[in-house]
Amino acid sequence: MCCFGSFLLHRNQLRRKSWLMIRTILIHPDPRLKKSCDPVSEITQEVHLLAADMLETMYDAPGIGLAAPQVGVMRRVLVMDCIKDGPPRPMVLINPTVVWSSEDLTTYEEGCLSIPEQYAEVKRPAEVKVQWTSLDGSTQEEQFSGLWATCVQHEIDHLDGKLFIDYLGPLKRQMITRKMEKLKRERARGV
Numbered sequence: 001m002c003c004f005g006s007f008l009l010h011r012n013q014l015r016r017k018s019w020l021m022i023r024t025i026l027i028h029p030d031p032r033l034k035k036s037c038d039p040v041s042e043i044t045q046e047v048h049l050l051a052a053d054m055l056e057t058m059y060d061a062p063g064i065g066l067a068a069p070q071v072g073v074m075r076r077v078l079v080m081d082c083i084k085d086g087p088p089r090p091m092v093l094i095n096p097t098v099v100w101s102s103e104d105l106t107t108y109e110e111g112c113l114s115i116p117e118q119y120a121e122v123k124r125p126a127e128v129k130v131q132w133t134s135l136d137g138s139t140q141e142e143q144f145s146g147l148w149a150t151c152v153q154h155e156i157d158h159l160d161g162k163l164f165i166d167y168l169g170p171l172k173r174q175m176i177t178r179k180m181e182k183l184k185r186e187r188a189r190g191v
């Protein structure tokens, strides 16, 4: 059950395995979204299952990335697929670290599945080189640019308990947080 390629034929045309689960995405504010995650020390079957569920959850949302704390798992695992057209490229990054960042910055209007329907411009390095462990235990390194670079930095921030709204001024951040508190109250009442 370790191979995504066998069922992820296309994001809109998944050949779903019955053991896959769409996990609940935590909504800000939640203390788990503010904590730094622990490294993965061993790639167990549980990690394979977590990664598969996270990809399923990300495609279902839909989103282009997802980090483990967003589904309440405090481990350094993220998934992403920033392909807009063409064959999907589901990626699973375990214990990712940025080993190089460009001096060039780029601004992108970011969203977050834990902060639904709120968007804001965030400035980040335009390119980053990231090292991580893959599901087969091998060390990988890749230089990301464009949306991939923005996304991988956004997801690594999640692993460090940081949200895109932490880059905004206090007033804007507070306004978004209040909207999310209201949304959570309404959802709890079933509105």
Ligand code: K1U
Pocket: 062, 063, 064, 065, 066, 067, 108, 109, 110, 111, 112, 113, 114, 150, 151, 154, 155, 158
């Ligand atoms: O981490 C997350 O909350 C996922 C987030 C990733 C992200 C988006 C934009 C910039 C940086 C990182 C999302 O996927 S939000 C949804 C989204 O961007 C999207 C949804 C459907 C199609 C295309 C994009």
Ligand code: ZN
Pocket: 111, 112, 113, 114, 154, 158
């Ligand atoms: Zn996010």
